[in-house]
Amino acid sequence: MRIVSAFLVVVTSLCWLLAATPCAAQNGHSIRIPVTDGFDLPVGKPDGEGYYVFRGFYPNAHMGEDWNGNGGGNTDLGDPVYATADGVVVYSQDYGRSWGNLVILRHAVQTPGGPLQVVDSVYAHLDKRFVRLYQPVKRGQPVGTIGTAHGRYAAHLHFEIRKNLRIGPYQRSFARDYTNYYAPRQYISPRRQLPGGKVVEVPVDTFSGQGQESPSVAGSGKKPGTARPVPVPVRDPREVARAQEAARKRREAELDRLIQEHRRKVEAMQDDDLDTFWDRLKNKLGNRDR
DSSP, X not given: OHHHHHHHHHHHHHHHHHHTSGGGGGGTOEEEEEOOSOOOOSSIIIIITTEEEEEOOBTTTBOSEEEEXXXXXXXXXXXXXXXXXXXXXXXXXXXXXXXXXXXXXXXXXXXXXXXXXXXXXXXXXXXXXXXXXXXXXOTTOEEEXXXXXXXXXXXXXXXXXXXXXXXXXXXXXXXXXXXXXXOHHHHHGGGSSOOOOOXXXXXXXXXXXXXXXXXXXXXXXXXXXXXXXXXXXXXXXXXXXXXXXXXXXXXXXXXXXXHHHHHHHHHTSOHHHHHXXXXXXXXXXXXXXX
């Protein structure tokens, strides 16, 4: 009996150790990651400079935010997309359909005096992906580039924060409201700086339907459950720097164009139009003193 008991203790200890390592994630267990020290915005890091939200979060309609470059249209195509916080990759695949290239990160969040929370951030319609499944990521690390979902939309980033860890790419089975989602900027704003520090375990392989046949292998003759995310090489930092510089030059060129256009309009005004303008202004100021 002592031998059996000792054997069970050893087996139990080994199981615990395996569950605490990244390789255990492939068996549906957990991964140890640091609690994040805060959140940034996913474009124009850290504060979204050069971008705006042209479609926000609306319960039962639009479960995230659509971020676009200030130039509009496809001017932000290929711009870098960054991890909003420290975490781990729990999905990285070309899902096709309306998602296109899709990355989902999982984060451990500890607010002062509050309970430990685990949330997912979603980066959709990407042109390229730079991260692999189960890869740890740091806040501000490039995870991909802005895309069009293979030409389905004008270039933009669709960004979500989810409280339900079971959603994954299969959204339709879940209520499209605050029971499953957060409004991204409302969630991020009070969490820009957090204590962070400790390391915790987070569950992985939690998505509803995870392991089912993916759209990328449908009709290929492969059996359901055999699909695996395509490994994506981490992008060379020099390539990321070039992409950032190209995006900056595009924004500067657009600003210069707007300035020149405004200047031409002013120069095109006739002298009598300017005289009329100044007369009206003097009359208005004179009437104010009476």
